[in-house]
Amino acid sequence: MATPPEPTPSTPGLLAPVERIVVAMDASAYSRAILRTAARLAQALDVPLHGIYVEDVRLLDCVALPFVQEVTLSGNVRPVTPEVLAHEMALLARRIQGWMEEIAASLEVSWSFQTLRGQVVEALLSLVGPQDLLSLGRYGMPVSRRPTRMGSVAQAVLESHPGPLLLLHRELRARDxxxxxxxxxxxxxxxxxxxxxxxxxxxxxxxxxxxxxxxxxxxxxxxxxxxxxxxxxxxxxxxxxxxxxxxxxxxxxxxxxxxxxxxxxxxxxxxxx
Amino acid sequence: MATVQSLAPDQLYKRTDPDQFPFETTAQMELPPAIVGQERAVAAVEFGIGIRREGYNIYALGAPGTGKHSVVRRFLERQAREEPTPSDWCYVYNFQVPHQPRALELPAGTGVALRRDMETLVAELRSAIPAAFETDEYRVRRQAIEQRFAQQQEQAFDALQEKARAQGLALLRTPAGLVFAPLRPDGTVMHMEQFQQLPAEEQERLRKKVEAMQEELQKVLLQIPRWERQLRKELRELNQEIAQYAMRPLFEEVREKYRAFSKVLDYLDAVYADVLENLPEFLQPEEPRKPTTAPLLPGEGQRFSKYAVNVLVDNSRQQGAPVVFEDNPSLQNLVGRMEYMAIMGGMVTDFSLIKPGALHRANGGYLMLDILKVLAQPFAWEGLKRALRSKQLRIETPGQMFGQVNVVTLEPEPIPLNVKIALVGDRTLYYLLSALDPDFDDLFKVMADFNDDIRRTPESHLAYARLIGGIVRDKELLPFHRAAVARVVDEGARLAADGHRLSMQVSHITDILQEADYWARRKGAPVVQREHVEQALEAQRYRAWRVPERVQEVILDDIVHIRTEGAAVGQINGLSVIQLGPMAFGRPNRITARVRMGRGEVVDIEREVALGGPIHSKGVLILSSYLGARYATDFPLSLQASLVFEQSYSGVEGDSASSAELYALLSALADLPIRQSLAVTGSVDQFGNVQAIGGVNEKIEGFFAICKARGLTGDQGVLIPEANVRHLMLRQEVVDAVAQGQFHIYPIRHVDQGIELLTGMPAGQPDERGDFPEGTVNRRVQDRLREFAQRRAEYARAGQEDAGEGEGNGDPTRAHT
CATH class of the missing domain: 3.40.50 (Rossmann fold)
Known part of the structure; x- marks a missing residue:
């Protein structure tokens, strides 16, 4: 049996190169749970927390078409204009910002928040660099309550983000x-x-x-x-x-x-x- | 003039001969203590206990201290020992109707066992159920169900997305839902401008495609709640299957133990079902409550309390049937109660807060109650009767009984009642209840009437001695010498106020025995002697004698005028008894009479000012009748007389002074002075016969005390009804004074005897015409009354019928003298 190699000294503060933790968020309940985990990590690593909400420009283009209607998760159909959708996105962004403020304040983490408009993946990747730990929901915004498959955004970011990436679908708990x-x-x-x-x-x-x-x-x-x-x-x-x-x-x-x-x-x- | 002879000393006190007792001290008595003189009551109690029919409850009635409690209790306990131990009763949660807790009957001692078994069961469930859910099997099966469900949804969406993609559409997520976006050939979402550049047919085709996909999406989304329900159902079934695997052996163990009790098995089934329905409760860790002053929140710390067993009646230590005496028979102490807890400003209760009453504890046995206490408690009597009538124990608050409930409360399942009630109380309450409460005679058919006293015979002396011996033994007193026992027997006669009877007030006799023991021990005597009994009686009297002494003092200080020598017209010493708690004492009262012409009325001034009771008034009215019939048979009784208890500022009741009042009237009418060295007691009938009265001993002693204090002259004494001679049990000092000729007790049968003693003049007997001989008291009375009649006739003729009878006309007698 080969003798195992001597362990090399551990790299002190492996995540030290991480300069901030960026959390990509949407309206799902997962987002809030992921935000809490990211905030605890930011607290432990003593780095700032930055929240991003991307207003998907494709949706705004799509609902401009006269026959496109939104099917709500309860199965109802409702007409949506770009103005209505933009207003709802703005409300959502404000709500997400409120979550951040609340969670960051409770953990005494410095934080910032930003709303972008564009293609989600491109917008995210344009904003983060190798020193950013990017955190986002593994399942995106789920339609069903028990999604199992990785979301398209997470999949795309996984393939393209040059820095550390944290993909979650719930908050990390003790004894996990x-x-x-x-x-x-x-x-x-x-x-x-x-x-x-x-x-x-x-x-x-x-x-x-x-x-x-x-x-x-x-x-x-x-x-x-x-x-x-x-x-x-x-x-x-x-x-x-x-x-x-x-x-x-x-x-x-x-x-x-x-x-x-x-x-x-x-x-x-x-x-x- | 026939002279009434003063009583001899041996007539004043019927002494018990110690030599009749076949023992030196009570320590040598071998006979068990007997129940003395209560044969009738004992027979009734035995009958009441023995008969097992509805309504045959017992009411033991008699004077206080006659041993009703101890006799009834002794018989009840003797009977109860022979009877089977009754069941335990428990209340448990009713899983079907939570506000109606269920009652469980179990053999004695099994209630506590069930409570313990349920505690153990719940504790084991709390560890076994979570353990079952920690197994790999459970995790894997749960994951499989959830994944199947998730895949079901994802497949539906995948198919939809695939179909959309094939038609050049993309399914996008909005903040609140989903949209289908038409795609350009390069895969990007079509803009409005690009759409508008499409030919109209293409636009229409695209619109239709999107609308069709939207409809399909709707169908898929509407499926999701059904899938969710199915998922929950499958998970619940899985959970129940896993839990039952852990639960079944634990429940089986308990079921096996209680398989003979179908109601318990039903209850266990209900618990089993409830645990299955509430599995999450068993999967949550129990977090210790932090110390705080904050109130307990509903459900906090009591998640499993509904599985507890409230053992209402625990007969595990009971041997035979219970005999319960409830000293505070309030409604709740009788029929049980529901306690409440204040939670968040509201009052709440549950089955565990049901508390038993005396009827619960006595169920299957006997309950003794003091009727006076029951009646003094609001609603208690009604509650007791309701339970006996319905033969059920239904726990209700007074508010519920009267339909005035304003808090959420419970309706516990009634418990069958099988109890024999023994009420203990006085006779007045018995007869009042019998007369006024229509239920009473139906519910309390057995009257156990306890004698207040018994006839005094050599046999009863011996029985009384045995009673004394029993008390001495029970109370662990020093042995009593037979002379001491004899003295206690004498005191029993004194308590009975009858030299020929013995009081059955056992409590009083017990007091005397205990106090005599005290004095004997203080003197270091090994045996209680007669002198110790005397000392105990004197000490009792001394302790209670402040008021009598004060009364005597005001007489001796001449503040209250009582003469004990000389003579006076229309004035006599009457005698009365004052009862102060257990102690009675006699005192003399100066009774005066004034007479004048009038319409034949004797005015009772006491009654006029509402100080006289009805019996006293009756006695006075009898005097009018006597005067009229004896002296004025052939002319109108034209007398107006007034009688008064001088210096009496409180009420006068009873007719024992009526003979004294008659003597005062006769003295006033005859204008003959009465010897003030004598006092008089006795009632009188319409024929002048003197009748027995109560309290004769105290009355004699009350007058004797005043005479003694002023100095006995040998001329002093008391006139008593001859019928009261048998009641005499006078203090030794009175007996001694009589023996020395310094005081006299005269037995009087008729007022003629009394008036002769009091005035020193013959009374005189009427001739065939009703006239009395000259030189007699009665002649003088008759002459005076005739004179009044003649004068009145004269007034009538002169048209002055009412003259001298109106207010403010002064004393007509004096006016006419």
Whole structure:
């Protein structure tokens, strides 16, 4: 059996390069829960919180057409003009800003808020850089109450955002699993970040290694601590390994290989570039 | 003149001979303490206990202190020991009708067990149910259901989106809903200008496509609530299946234990169903309540209280049937009550706040009540009767009974009532209730009438001694010497106010025994002797004798004029008794009479000023009749006389002074002085016969005390009805004075005897014409009355019929003298 490599000293303040946390928000209940998680992270990292609401220009163009009507979630049809829609979007933006103010004040986090108009993905990406941790809802604005599939905005941002990305569908709670998904043996940055997050959110730390060596190295590094370590032989078996690690539970996956694990629908994702 | 002989000393006090007792001290008495002289009452109590028919409840009546309580209790307890221990009763939550808690009957001792079992069951459910929901099986199955549901929705939307995309439309989310946007070939949303550039047919085609998709979207959206309902149903079924897996063995264990009790099994089924319906309650962690002064909020800290068992009646320690005495028989203490808690400014209650009453505790046994206390409590008597009539225990507030309920309250299921009531009270209340309450005779058919006293015989002496011995033993007193016992027996006769009877006021006898024991112990005596009993009686008298002493003082100080020597016309010493609590004492009263011509009336001044009672007035009216019939058979009784209790400022009642009043009248009419060294008591009939009165001993002693204080002359004494001689139980000092010839007690049968003693002149007997001989009291009286008649006739002839009878005309007697 190969001797596991000596752990390299942890990078102090892994997320130190993060200069702010940007939260993309909409009218869903998820948004508010995600905002609370982002605010707690901003508080822990001592960085400002910036909220964004994008008024989707496609909607405004669309409702200008005379025959396009809105079907409400309760199944009713109502005519909507661009003016009405713009007014409703403005109201929504004010409400979101109110949430931010309330949550940031309760955690004593500095904050700002911005409304943009344009294509949502483009607008978001135009605003954030590699030092911004971008946080948004994993499912977008759900139609059903129990969505399982990643929203189109989240999917697009995942592929294009150069910095860290936090995709959630609910607030992180105490005792949630914080699982470091290690793609290679010395991915200590991912592990340390997961450890830090577990500390911040009082979560339960676990490790899922995609290589045997990574698993061995993690076990060695975590020796003496009651941190479960599992190995997934391939991406196909990752789901089974995750279930064995935390049956029925969920929480947050912290990984550098996010695009490969996005099918884990119940879990939040923190993707590190 | 036939002289009435003064009574001999041995007629003044009927002494009990200690030598008749076959023991030296009560310690040697082997006989068990007997119930003395209450054979009739005992037979009634035994009958009342034995008969098991509706309405045969007992009313024990008699004077206070006659041992009604202890006798009834003793018999009830003896009977109760032989009877089976009654059931426990519990109240539990009614899951169907929450405001009507259900009553459960269980064998004695099982109520507490059920309460404990339910507490254990709930505690186990609170750990077993969450544990069942923590299993992998549950998580996986729940996830599967939720995912299936989510996929169902997403598939519907996917299909819709796919169809839209195929038609060149995109489904977009707005803040409040969804829209279908027509797309350009490059995939961007079509602008208005671009739309307007389309040919009209194309525009129409696009409009129709969008409208059709909108309709399809509506259909999908309208499906969602149905899917949600289905999801909730499936999740609920899953939850119940998982929970039942944990619950069933726990419930089965309890069901097995109570399988003989169908009502308990029904209750357990209801609990089971309720737990299944309220599983989230069992999945929430119990958060400890922080110490605070804030009021408890509804439901806070009592999530599981509805599964509790309120053991209303716990007979686990009861052996035989219960005998309960309720000392404070308020309505609520009898029939139970519902307590309320103030929560958020409102008054709330639940089944756990139902409290039992005495009827609950006595159910299946016996309940003793003091009727006076029951009647003194608002609604208690009505509540008791209602329970007995309906044979049910229904807990209601007075407000509910009278339909005036203004708070949310409960209607607990009534409990069957099977109880024997023993009321204890005095005779007056018994007869009043019997006369005025139509229910009373139906509900209390057994009258146990306790004797106030018993005939004094050698046998009863011995029985009384046994009673004393029993009290001495029960109260753990020093042994009583037989002489002391004899003295207590004597006191029993004194209490009965009859030398030939013995009082059954056991409480008073007990007091004497305990106090005699006290004095004996103070002197270090091993045995209570007669002198200790004497000391106890003297001490009792001394403690209570402040008022009598004060009354005597004002007489001795001549503030109240009572003469004990010399003679006076129309003035006599009457005697009265004043009752002060348990103590009675006698005092002399100066009664005066004035006479004049009139219409044959004797005016009772006491009655005129509303100080005389009806019996006293009756006595005075009898005097008019006597005078008329005895002295004025052939001429009009033309007398106007007035009688007064001098210096009496409170009411006068009773007819025991009527003989004294007659003597005063005769003295006034005959103008003969009466010996003031004598006092008189006794009532008189229309024929002049002197009749028995009450309180003779106290009256004699009251006058004796004044005479003694002024110095006994040998001329002083008291005239008493001959019929009262048997009642004499006088104090030793009076007996001694009589023995030494310093005081006299004269038994009088007829007023003629009394007037002779009082005036020293023969009374005189009438001849065949009704005339009395010269030189007699009666002749003088008759002459005076005839004179009044003649004068009145003269006035009538002169047309002055009313002269001398109007107010302010002065004293006609004096005027005519």
């Amino acid at each position: 699993w914080i699982v470091a998904v290690l793609g290679h043996p010395e991915d200590w940055a991912t592990l340390e970040l997961a450890e830090r997050l577990a500390e911040i959110f009082r979560g339960t730390l676990a490790v899922l290694a995609l290589e045997a060596q990574a698993a061995e190295a993690a076990r060695h590094r975590l020796a003496g601590r009651r941190v479960p370590v599992r190995m997934a032989a391939s991406l196909e078996t990752l789901h089974q390994a995750l279930y064995e690690l935390a049956p029925g539970g969920n929480g947050l996956l912290v990984s550098r290989v996010c695009p490969a694990i996005v099918r884990e629908e119940e879990w939040g994702l923190l993707c590190i570039p």
